Every structure is written in structure tokens, then in C-alpha cells.
Amino acid sequence: MTMTMPAETTNPAAPGPTGPAPPRILEVRTRILKQNDVTARGLRDRFRSAGVFVTSLVSSPGAGKTTFLREVLRRVGAAERVAALVGDLATENDARRLAESGAPVRQIVTGTVCHLEADMVERALGDWDLAALDHLFVENVGNLVCPASFDLGEDLRLVLLSTTEGEDKPLKYPTIFNTADVAVVTKTDIADAVGFDRAAALAAIDSVRPGMRVFEVSAKTGTGMDGFLAFLADRVAARRAGADGVGPATAGLEGAAGTAAETAAAGASRAG
Amino acid sequence: MHELSIAQSLVELIEDELIAQSAPGGAGDAGGQGGAPRPRVGRVVVRVGPLSGVVPAALASAFPVAAGRSAAARGATLAIDEAPLVGRCPACAADVVVPSPQRLRCPTCGGPTPDVVGGRELELVSIEVFDPEEPSP
Numbered sequence: 456m457t458m459t460m461p462a463e464t465t466n467p468a469a470p471g472p473t474g475p476a477p478p479r480i481l482e483v484r485t486r487i488l489k490q491n492d493v494t495a496r497g498l499r500d501r502f503r504s505a506g507v508f509v510t511s512l513v514s515s516p517g518a519g520k521t522t523f524l525r526e527v528l529r530r531v532g533a534a535e536r537v538a539a540l541v542g543d544l545a546t547e548n549d550a551r552r553l554a555e556s557g558a559p560v561r562q563i564v565t566g567t568v569c570h571l572e573a574d575m576v577e578r579a580l581g582d583w584d585l586a587a588l589d590h591l592f593v594e595n596v597g598n599l600v601c602p603a604s605f606d607l608g609e610d611l612r613l614v615l616l617s618t619t620e621g622e623d624k625p626l627k628y629p630t631i632f633n634t635a636d637v638a639v640v641t642k643t644d645i646a647d648a649v650g651f652d653r654a655a656a657l658a659a660i661d662s663v664r665p666g667m668r669v670f671e672v673s674a675k676t677g678t679g680m681d682g683f684l685a686f687l688a689d690r691v692a693a694r695r696a697g698a699d700g701v702g703p704a705t706a707g708l709e710g711a712a713g714t715a716a717e718t719a720a721a722g723a724s725r726a727g
Numbered sequence: 728m729h730e731l732s733i734a735q736s737l738v739e740l741i742e743d744e745l746i747a748q749s750a751p752g753g754a755g756d757a758g759g760q761g762g763a764p765r766p767r768v769g770r771v772v773v774r775v776g777p778l779s780g781v782v783p784a785a786l787a788s789a790f791p792v793a794a795g796r797s798a799a800a801r802g803a804t805l806a807i808d809e810a811p812l813v814g815r816c817p818a819c820a821a822d823v824v825v826p827s828p829q830r831l832r833c834p835t836c837g838g839p840t841p842d843v844v845g846g847r848e849l850e851l852v853s854i855e856v857f858d859p860e861e862p863s864p
Contacts, residue, residue: 478769481854483744487737487773488849569729601729603780604849629828630780633843662830665839 491605494573498580498608505585508691509593511607513631514615515624516597519641519674521549523615524594526674528556530684535589540579542571542596549594570601573608589691599628611690617642618651622659629663637668639683644673730785733849734793740851741768742799748856764859768794768803772853776810776846777828783807810848814840 486492502509512520524539531537541549542563550562563571563579576593585591593609595602614635616624619642625632632638638660646653653671660667670686672679745766771790775783787805794800814825816833822844823833831840 475860476858479856479858481744481748481856483740483851483853485740485744485851486849487733487740487851489740490736568732600780604729604733626829630778633778633828633831634780661839662832663828665831665841 488604488606491573494577495606495608498573498577499610502585502591502608502610505588506695507585507588507591508611508694509591509607509609510611510613510687511593511595511609512613512615513595513599513602513635514597514617515599515620518597518615518617518620520594520597520615521552523639523641523672523674524592525553525556526677526680527592527684527687528553528558530680531590531687532556532558536587537590537592538583538588539592539594540576541594542575544569544596553594565596569596569598570605571595571607572605576607599624599631603631603634610694611636611687613637613639615639615641616656616660618646618656619649622652622655625656625659625663632660632663632667635664635667637670637686638664640669640671642673642675643671643678644676730781730789731792733781734786734789737771737773737790737851738793738797738800741771741803741854742797744851744854745799745856765799766859767857768800769855769857770804770806771800771851771855772806772808774808774810774848774850774852776848777812778843778846779849781849783809808852810845812843813845815842815844816840 512524514520521541524541528537528539538559538561539553540561540563541553542565543549544565544567547562547564550560553560561579561583563575565571565575568575571593593607595607599614612635614632614637616638618640621627625638640653640656643651657669660669668686670679670683672683674680745768749766773786775781775786787807790803790805794803794805812825812828813822814831814833815821816823816836816838817840818836818838819833821835823835823840825831825840825846826834828846831843832838833840
């Protein structure tokens with residue numbers, strides 16, 4: 456069904472007396488995920504004006520996102536207003552587990568889509584009153600590949616790595632580690648039992664994202680949770696003071712590569 | 728495997744660009760499906776960095792599928808320009824090409840390059856367009 460037609464071939468559809476016109480080259484230079492970027496930017500503006508701090512979580516399936524997040528919701532929710540969105544290919548089980556914390560939770564069932572996109576977050580938020588929240592957490596689909604490309608408008612992106620996974624996971628999936636702000640090593644309570652090589656894991660993280668902050672936690676025993684929560688509180692305070700950056704690396708590139716080029720391209724197409 | 732959805736976004740972007748380009752007194756109504764001859768798309772150039780989250784080979788296989796579903800982009804071919812990974816080395820005070828995303832270290836001094844200044848690109852660079860022949864007056 457796809458017609459292969461090399462660029463050199465003349466246009467057979469219209470053999471005019473003057474011959475076929477030579478091709479034009481449209482210079483575009485636009486982010487392919489422009490639509491997602493635009494939606495994510497809208498979300499980010501909405502989150503900021505509502506004063507809600509948005510943290511997203513990515514990891515492989517089974518790394519402990521839901522258990523970690525349930526514990527975060529429970530602890531942060533004791534003093535602040537928290538809510539969560541959780542993405543999965545199927546089932547609402549994670550939403551139910553997270554709701555055990557007492558926080559309002561909405562499930563995003565993605566069907567066949569292996570990651571969350573900004574418009575899924577936007578739809579799931581619906582008419583939620585964001586101004587009534589201090590924190591919103593967004594748990595992505597368990598996947599270390601696809602979520603890397605999609606900005607969700609979040610302020611902070613966490614990547615989780617459990618002690619039961621290979622210490623070289625960061626080396627296998629450098630992009631997702633590189634687009635995250637902070638790494639969380641989970642299930643430290645069973646690290647010894649599973650022979651977790653802590654030094655190797657930390658070295659792998661530092662190799663793909665030099666200087667990345669790493670928190671080592673056990674949601675089950677509570678070890679390390681206070682340190683993470685103190686960090687989160689600092690980030691929220693910095694955001695309120697207007698002192699932090701613009702969110703995860705996928706958001707940064709929009710400003711670095713996208714905006715100027717898009718403006719130039721838009722100007723050029725109007726002129727042409 | 729999200730390259731098909733990336734390829735679909737790419738095809739939508741191509742359609743948008745063609746509409747934007749043909750709007751002012753161009754060859755026919757941009758929204759029209761039938762009748763008016765439409766420009767044909769040839770070679771589409773994209774730029775993909777090693778930290779874009781997209782595997783070039785997977786995007787190359789997905790593109791004809793997405794393009795085949797589009798009247799405007801059917802038959803288009805994809806050329807992928809692979810962008811280098813560029814890190815900023817604080818020790819050398821220079822931007823350096825980092826050979827591997829698995830090791831963000833300066834190839835000159837071996838020090839860490841925490842800031843990535845190139846390599847996240849996922850851009851539509853250009854579209855080759857064959858305009859339909861003007862009908863004889």
C-alpha cells in the first residue's frame with residue numbers, strides 16, 4: 456500500500472509542457488512531540504498558578520512505585536493536601552492500593568499505550584480543583600523506555616530502582632535516568648538477602664547522570680523515607696520561592712531547542 | 728515501543744506544515760480532501776539524539792506505516808540525522824562530544840559532564856515537497 460518513490464523520480468501525475476517543478480525544501484526545525492510539549496506547558500502553568508507541586512515517578516514494572524508512593528502519600532498527607540494519578544495498561548488495582556493511604560486517587564488506564572502523555576494527564580485531571588492540593592503525584596506506567604520522551608508538566612521526576620533489579624539497569628536505560636531529577640533505590644530492607652551491590656548501583660547511576668541525588672529507602676520499614684521527604688519539602692519551598700529550575704530534562708529541552716527554533720520556523724513560514 | 732506513536736506525531740506535524748505552507752493562495756484548499764491536486768512529500772529529514780528516547784531503527788520501521796495512513800504523507804521517505812551527545816565539561820570549560828550515554832564523562836579529561844547540551848533532539852528538520860503542476864490557462 457505504501458508507494459516507494461525515490462526523490463529523484465519525476466512526478467508522473469502531471470506531465471505539463473514545462474516539465475515537473477523541482478521540489479521545494481521546507482525548513483521546519485520543530486520538535487516532533489510539539490503537541491505534547493504544548494499540552495505539558497499548559498499543565499505546568501496550571502499547576503503553578505494553582506500552587507500544587509507535581510512529582511512524577513517512573514521505573515520498571517515491579518520496582519515498588521506503588522508501595523513507595525502509598526507511603527509518601529500517607530506521610531505527606533498527614534500534614535498536607537495530596538492526591539495522585541496512576542497510569543497502567545490495564546486494571547485499577549494500583550489506584551485502589553494508593554487509595555489505602557486516604558488520598559484521592561485517579562487511575563489512568565492507557566490501554567495499549569506504554570507510557571503517559573500530557574493529554575492523558577490533562578483528561579484525567581478533569582475538573583479536579585488543583586488549588587485545593589499541595590501535592591500531586593503522577594505514577595507512570597511501569598516502563599523504563601517510553602516515558603522518557605514525554606513531558607507531563609511535572610516539577611520533579613523520580614526514577615526508582617529496586618535492590619532486586621540488576622545494578623546495571625541505569626546503564627541499560629540511560630535515557631530515562633538522564634531525564635529524571637532524582638533516583639530512589641527501593642526495597643533496601645531486602646538488599647542483603649538479594650545480594651544487592653550498592654556501590655555498583657550508585658556508580659551506574661552516577662555514570663549516566665553525574666551528580667544525581669540518590670535516596671535509598673524501604674517503604675516497608677520506613678528506612679530512608681524521612682530523608683526523601685525532607686528533600687521534597689526543600690524542593691517545594693524552593694519552587695514557592697521561585698528559585699528552582701523548570702522541571703525535568705524533557706522540559707528543559709523544550710526551552711533550549713524548541714522555542715527559539717519554533718519561533719524562527721513560524722516566522723519563516725509566514726514570510727514564505 | 729513507542730516509535731509508532733512518535734511516527735504518527737511526525738506525520739501529523741508534516742500535515743500541519745503542508746497546510747500552513749499552502750494556505751496563502753496556494754494550490755487549493757488545504758482542508759479539501761478531493762479534487763484539488765495536493766503537493767507530494769518526498770524526503771523527510773529528522774534529527775534524533777541518543778537521549779531522545781527514540782531508537783532510530785525503530786522509528787525508520789514505524790514511519791512508512793504512519794505515513795501510509797496519511798493522504799498527505801503517503802510515499803514519503805525518512806532520513807534520520809543522528810545528533811551527537813554533547814556534554815558541558817566544567818573542568819575543560821568546553822562543550823565536548825560524549826561517546827556514550829552510558830558514561831557521561833569528558834573524553835579529554837575524564838571528568839563528569841552533568842549538563843547535557845545536545846543529544847535530546849527529536850526534531851522534524853525539513854520536508855521535501857513536490858508541488859502539483861499548475862493547470863494550463
